[in-house]
Amino acid sequence: MSADDTDFLAQRFEAHRGHLRAVAHRMLGSAAEAEDAVQEAWFRVSRSDTDRVDNLGGWLTTVVGRVCLDMLRSRKSRAEEPLDSTPHGAPPSPAHAAPADPEQDALLADSVGAALLVVLDTLTPAERLAFVLHDLFAVPYEEVAAVVDRTPAAARQLASRARRRVRGADVPEDDRVRRRRHREIVDAFLAAARNGDFEGLLDVLDPDVVVRSEAGVTTGAAAVARGASAFGSAALTARPTPVSRHALVDGAVGVAVLVDGRVERALRFAFVRDRIAVIDIVTDPERVARLDIAPV
The missing domain is CATH 3.10.450.50 (Nuclear Transport Factor 2; Chain: A,)
Incomplete structure (x- = not known):
């Protein structure tokens, strides 16, 4: 990819950055990890051919969803560790140098709620991803299925199980x-x-x-x-x-x-x-x- 192409892709990625960060924050429950997930998504996107992508926003949401799924699964096998801020050899993120926005973090935390984050931690990674993508961001089950590598019907069942658990939890x-x-x-x-x-x-x-x-x-x-x-x-x-x-x-x-x-x-x-x-x-x-x- 030429430098001009990289710059153009970086501009398009930056236009979706706020949405991607919100998705990752709700998936992971951590503003810092959300930034890491968006960094990793940029690394993957910068190495991909996006010329044939019709809906860039939807495709980027899928990429971030897969990154978050990997991160959630890794919690099951090891203690949490901060990810490297930029994978070796990746182009700099279009907003890498910009500090996190405390006000935006507060908005995200308020919309999630501490109680919901506690309940989400009781779900399997696939249930959590299906619930967050579909219920909080209205991602169609067909696209959720592609992220979790299941059929659309199975993705619907994952979200439904997660929804029942969220509703059945004690609410502070x-x-x-x-x-x-x-x-x-x-x-x-x-x-x-x-x-x-x-x-x-x-x-x-x-x-x-x-x-x-x-x-x-x-x-x-x-x-x-x-x-x-x-x-x-x-x-x-x-x-x-x-x-x-x-x-x-x-x-x-x-x-x-x-x-x-x-x-x-x-x-x-x-x-x-x-x-x-x-x-x-x-x-x-x-x-x-x-x-x-x-x-x-």
Whole structure:
């Protein structure tokens, strides 16, 4: 690979670095190890032919997933040791000289939660990877299967077993309080949307909130608030006479909207510092049927 090609690849890698670091952090539970995993991913990517890669972000997530899987498996056979910062002969990482961002580390730690990390440590490496990739990052089971070297059906079973263990674990008081607070935030969001309360929506939305649905993606608090307040309940609920229930939707805090006792659509939320950072709205009947929805 020429120097120009390496520089171009480094720029593309850097554009995905934050996402890759977040994936690795949730896999490994350590900011330092997450940096090591991203370093190793860069080493592997820099030695690969990426010309035929259509979805670089998805491919890089797969690479980082495999690196993390190797690191998790190594914990079973030896005491943890810091990895070399740069493998011998590898080109320098595009952001190798940049120090870790303490604020970003705090955001990641807050979104994971100490209790979840403890539970994740009880899972096998493959279960942990399947759960994190699918439930926290919405990676399709087909791609998860490629990382863990299983069939998509087996990858689904791995994630399902992990999900049951996570839900069945004892939840410390601070996590119960956090979950209750998140449900209150969701209630405030839905009430503000129904009432067309623009300011109330801005109060509970992260400035960089992302809303994803079959209709597309909306980003930014102002845009999301405008859409929610303009469409009100019609944008978030169903007819006739829907009933909304708090639920865990694929393991995340969410809302199930029922019509005649059947789940007609589901909303799944993610939070950063007590504000809504991601809203996934699923309305397609086939996708709804595949969701794991547990009433709260």
